[in-house]
Amino acid sequence: MSQSVASPKPFVVASGKSGxxxxxxxxxxAKISGVFVLVLLGAIIVSLFIGGWxxxxxxxxxxxxxxxxxxxxxxxxxxxxxxxxxxxxVLAIIMAVPLAFGIAFYLTELAPIWFRRxxxxxxxxxxxxxxxxxxxxxxFMIVPLMSQYVQPTLIDALGDLPLIGGxxxxxxxGTGIFTAALILAVMILPFIAATMRDVFQTVPPxxxxxxxxxxxxxxxxxxxxxxxxxRVSVVGGIMLGLGRALGExxxxxxxxxxxxxxxxxxxxxxNTIASIVALEFPESQSGSLKLSSLLALGFILFVISFxxxxxxxxxxxxxxxxx
Amino acid sequence: MSATAADAMMAGPKRNAKVAxxxxxxxxxxxxxxxxxxxxxxxxxxxxLFAILxxxxxxxxxxLGLSVFTESTKPPGxxxxxxxxxxxxxxxxxxxxxxxxxxxxxxxxxxxxxAVGTKLGDAVRFVSDxxxxxxxxxxxxxxxxxLVNPFDGFSGIAGGIALAVIVIPIVVRTTEDMLRLxxxxxxxxxxxxxxxxxxxxxxxxxxxxxxxxATGVLLAVARIAGETAPLLFTSLGNLNWSLNLGRPMxxxxxxxxxxxxxxxxxxxxxxxxxxxxxxxxxxxxxILARFVLRPRA
Numbered sequence: 001m002s003q004s005v006a007s008p009k010p011f012v013v014a015s016g017k018s019g020x021x022x023x024x025x026x027x028x029x030a031k032i033s034g035v036f037v038l039v040l041l042g043a044i045i046v047s048l049f050i051g052g053w054x055x056x057x058x059x060x061x062x063x064x065x066x067x068x069x070x071x072x073x074x075x076x077x078x079x080x081x082x083x084x085x086x087x088x089x090v091l092a093i094i095m096a097v098p099l100a101f102g103i104a105f106y107l108t109e110l111a112p113i114w115f116r117r118x119x120x121x122x123x124x125x126x127x128x129x130x131x132x133x134x135x136x137x138x139x140f141m142i143v144p145l146m147s148q149y150v151q152p153t154l155i156d157a158l159g160d161l162p163l164i165g166g167x168x169x170x171x172x173x174g175t176g177i178f179t180a181a182l183i184l185a186v187m188i189l190p191f192i193a194a195t196m197r198d199v200f201q202t203v204p205p206x207x208x209x210x211x212x213x214x215x216x217x218x219x220x221x222x223x224x225x226x227x228x229x230x231r232v233s234v235v236g237g238i239m240l241g242l243g244r245a246l247g248e249x250x251x252x253x254x255x256x257x258x259x260x261x262x263x264x265x266x267x268x269x270x271n272t273i274a275s276i277v278a279l280e281f282p283e284s285q286s287g288s289l290k291l292s293s294l295l296a297l298g299f300i301l302f303v304i305s306f307x308x309x310x311x312x313x314x315x316x317x318x319x320x321x322x323x
Numbered sequence: 324m325s326a327t328a329a330d331a332m333m334a335g336p337k338r339n340a341k342v343a344x345x346x347x348x349x350x351x352x353x354x355x356x357x358x359x360x361x362x363x364x365x366x367x368x369x370x371x372l373f374a375i376l377x378x379x380x381x382x383x384x385x386x387l388g389l390s391v392f393t394e395s396t397k398p399p400g401x402x403x404x405x406x407x408x409x410x411x412x413x414x415x416x417x418x419x420x421x422x423x424x425x426x427x428x429x430x431x432x433x434x435x436x437x438a439v440g441t442k443l444g445d446a447v448r449f450v451s452d453x454x455x456x457x458x459x460x461x462x463x464x465x466x467x468x469x470l471v472n473p474f475d476g477f478s479g480i481a482g483g484i485a486l487a488v489i490v491i492p493i494v495v496r497t498t499e500d501m502l503r504l505x506x507x508x509x510x511x512x513x514x515x516x517x518x519x520x521x522x523x524x525x526x527x528x529x530x531x532x533x534x535x536x537a538t539g540v541l542l543a544v545a546r547i548a549g550e551t552a553p554l555l556f557t558s559l560g561n562l563n564w565s566l567n568l569g570r571p572m573x574x575x576x577x578x579x580x581x582x583x584x585x586x587x588x589x590x591x592x593x594x595x596x597x598x599x600x601x602x603x604x605x606x607x608x609x610i611l612a613r614f615v616l617r618p619r620a
Contacts, residue, residue, distance in 0.1 A: 026521035030433035034447040037430055037495070040488065041450045044461065047468040102364025110358055111365075119365060121613065126372045128609045130549025132576050133602050136583050136594065137375050140382075186371050193368065217354035240456060247458020249552040250580065274460050278555060286472060298464045302457070309453045 045302060052296025054289060063296065069260035069276075071283075076293035078300060080260050084177065084270040085301065088252065089245040091181035091266070096189045097238055103189075104196035108226075109218055120197065127190035135254030138183040139175075143255060146182075147174025151267050170265040175257040178266040183251050188241035195237030195316070199230040236315030243309040247301060249274035273301040376602070383599025386592040391600075395564045396578060399587035405597050407564045411479065411573040412548065412601075414566070415558060418483025419547050423490025424540055430491065431498025431536075436524055448499070455492040462488045463553030471557060479565075479572030482558025486547040493546060497539025501532035538612045545608035549601055551576035575601050 055076060056063060066077025107120050151172035158168040203226050211221045227234070257269020258279055277294050284291040390404045397403025430451065438444025466485040471477055505528050513523035529536070554560070560577035561570070575597050582594035 020519070022521045023519045026524070027437055030429050030437050031443075033426055033429035034433040034438060034443065036426065037447050037451050037454070037491065040491075041454060043469065044457075044465045047465050048461065051464075051468050099364045099367060102361040103368050105357075106361040106365045110361055119369070121610075122372055123365075123368050125606055125609060126368065128545060128605055129372075129375060129602055130551070130576060130605060132549065132551045132579055132583075133375065133379070133598050136579070136598055137378055139583070141374070141378055189368060189371075217350055219354045219357040220350070222357075243456050247460060249458070249460040250576075254583075274458060274552070277460060277464065278552060281556060295464060295468070298461050302461050305456075305458055306453060309456050310449075312456075313449060313452050 045299070048295055048299040048302055052292055052299045055292040055296040058289060063293075064300070067262050071280075071290055074289055076290065078273070078293075078297055080262050081271045081273045081276045081297060082300065083262060084256065085246055085272040085274070085304070087266075088177055088181045088184055088256070088270075088272055089242055091178070092184035092188060092245045093238060093242055095182065095185035096192055096241060099185075100189050100192035100196055100237075100241075103193040104200055105222060107193075107197045108200040109222065120194075123190050123193055125190075126186070127194070130250075131187065131248060132250040134183055134187055134251035138179065138251060139254040142183065143174035143179060145174075146179050147172045151178075155267070166264050167266045170263075170267050172267060173257060173269065175255050175269060176265075176267045177256065177263065177270045180252045180256040180270075180272070181266075183255055184245045184248055187248060187251060188244050191244055192237050192241040195240060196230075196234055199233035199237065199316075200226055202233075203229050232315050236312045239308055239312030239315065243305050243312055246305045246308060247274055249278050253278050273297045379595070379599045379602055382592075382595040386596040387599065391593070391596055396562045396573065396593075399585070399590050402589075403593065405575065405578065405593060405600075407561070408573040408575045408578040408597065409600070410566070411558070411561070412575040414568075415479055415482045415486055415554070415572065415574055416544060416548050418480065418568075419486025419490050420540065420544055422484065422487035423543065424494055426487075427491045427494025427539075427543075428498050428536065430495045431502060432524060434495065434499045435502035436520070436528075451492045451495045454488075455496060458552075459489060459550055460552035460555075463556040466553065467556040475569070477557065477559035477571040479558050479568040479570065482554045482572060482574065483568075485553040485557045486550060489547050489550060489553065490540075490543040493543040494536070494539050497542070498532070498536050501535030501539075502528055504535070505531050534615055538615050541608050541612035541615065545605045545612070548608070549576055549605050551580055555580075 059066065059076065063076070063078050064082065065079050066075075067079035068075045068077050069080060070076070103123060107116050107123075111119060151174065154168050155170075155172060159165050161168075207225050207229065208221050211225045216224065252272050253275040256271060256275055258271055258275060259269045260271055260276070261269075263270055277297055280290065281294055284294060390402060392404060392406060392409070394402065394404030395407040396405065430447065434444055434448055434451075438447065463485055466481055466488070470481045470484060509527055509531060510523055513527040514520075518526070554574050554577050558574060558577070559571040560581060561573040562581075565572060579594045579597040579601070582590040582597070585591065585594075
């Protein structure tokens with residue numbers, strides 16, 4: 001106590017000198033940093049658009065739908081990579097969401113308490129593995145597995161069916177759209193599972209206890225209490241996974257087969273925006289129409305993922321406010 | 324009122340004991356099936372993780388030797404190592420962290436201490452969240468457009484700056500979250516002692532949030548250490564020994580990318596060694612980050 005009586009005096013003198021000026025400088029620095037982030041995003045959009053402008057001008061809106069990508073004729077269209085990006089991402093979501101839901105359900109309701117943290121951490125570590133590792137693992141491990149076992153089986157079983165049979169035809173290369181979607185599913189699985197787990201945990205225990213008290217089973221509590229309560233945030237988590245899948249580059253580049261033809265079969269090779277940019281960029285001359293087309297593809301990818309991520313964020317915000 | 328309701332509930336199952344039994348059995352069965360499916364789903368998730376780690380250990384350890392750390396990348400067949408790639412990765416990751424961390428902390432401070440409830444603050448938070456998940460290849464294209472194309476080409480410094488753009492939103496998020504956890508009483512105590520706002524932030528809030536912010540930085544380092552796509556267009560990769568920041572610079576992920584796709588067995592082998600190093604490095608950082616955070620969480 002006696003010490004604290006003496007200390008305020010020099011402190012007040014010091015703050016009298018540096019206080020207001022220091023405050024103004026620090027506040028300004030903080031604000032400038034904040035504005036810098038806005039400028040950064042703006043600069044990314046503008047630089048991609050400017051870079052892609054020659055291509056947009058040369059091909060107009062047809063650029064989006066044109067399926068030709070012919071560097072020899074100098075004709076470029078975004079049709080195949082845009083299709084590949086959307087189809088692989090959507091397939092990945094279809095595969096990842098049920099698994100992620102199961103994991104989140106297990107981690108919040110079923111697993112023994114002491115087991116939740118290690119398993120949760122292990123699933124989160126899956127998200128930390130660099131994407132190039134997924135690419136190598138997919139290329140050297142999953143692709144042979146697909147070409148020898150999975151794809152021949154699926155082609156035999158489903159290839160002759162009417163309507164959907166066409167999706168499962170063609171030679172079993174192992175690489176292709178389906179394999180890329182599978183690897184993407186593994187990569188986004190931890191993001192969706194972790195988000196779902198976090199939002200499931202925001203449900204007030206008294207709601208669940210009331211339902212258990214009425215005699216509901218664990219699944220009925222999940223279906224009738226937890227899911228309706230967290231529905232919006234769950235969709236937000238899925239959109240977050242979709243946003244991740246859309247821009248994933250290295251993993252996809254290794255396994256998608258990299259051709260610029262539109263393939264009707266899911267086992268056929270294809271391309272995504274990210275993979276075509278990664279592959280063709282080194283072969284593009286600075287200032288060429290090809291480089292401009294790649295930057296235009298980047299701009300399209302940015303717009304798509306911005307929309308998806310913005311939706312995800314808007315849906316997830318209520319959960320953040322609640323917790 | 325409640326008595327009649329209870330009677331009605333009692334009456335239901337009694338009147339139709341068989342139906343009630345069957346209903347109960349089917350509900351229990353559904354419950355058991357779904358539980359089993361969830362356990363399976365978790366098992367599949369874990370199998371993926373262990374399959375990847377096992378592959379890396381199995382194929383990576385075979386090529387692990389001292390020469391990996393003492394030799395630079397060399398032409399196929401001449402027993403090269405990964406030294407230049409490892410050093411290049413360390414340099415670019417250090418540059419990215421050194422540039423990104425202070426900016427990220429300042430933005431996080433702004434969001435938590437200055438911009439609560441303001442429109443500008445909401446916009447910055449929104450944009451930062453979008454950047455957090457934005458495709459990293461686009462950040463590479465952006466830096467190419469801004470720093471590589473107009474100036475003298477690919478360089479290590481451009482790679483570091485691309486990585487810094489990835490670091491910023493990660494640090495922003497953790498800094499803001501951690502600063503918000505600090506009790507108002509702590510700030511009030513600082514203000515009551517006559518401290519100006521910036522001093523209460525720097526000398527009271529930062530130390531209190533230190534562990535959390537350190538976690539964010541560790542996670543950011545782990546993230547950029549494995550990034551490949553943004554480096555393809557910025558530092559390009561370099562198969563020769565070079566520490567010149569103004570020249571193309573090797574990095575572990577880009578070298579792995581070049582080697583894994585090659586037709587030479589010893590290069591593919593080295594790619595697996597690199598993959599092993601980088602994955603276990605990144606996972607170790609992640610686990611370390613979790614332990615740093617643990618006492619406060």
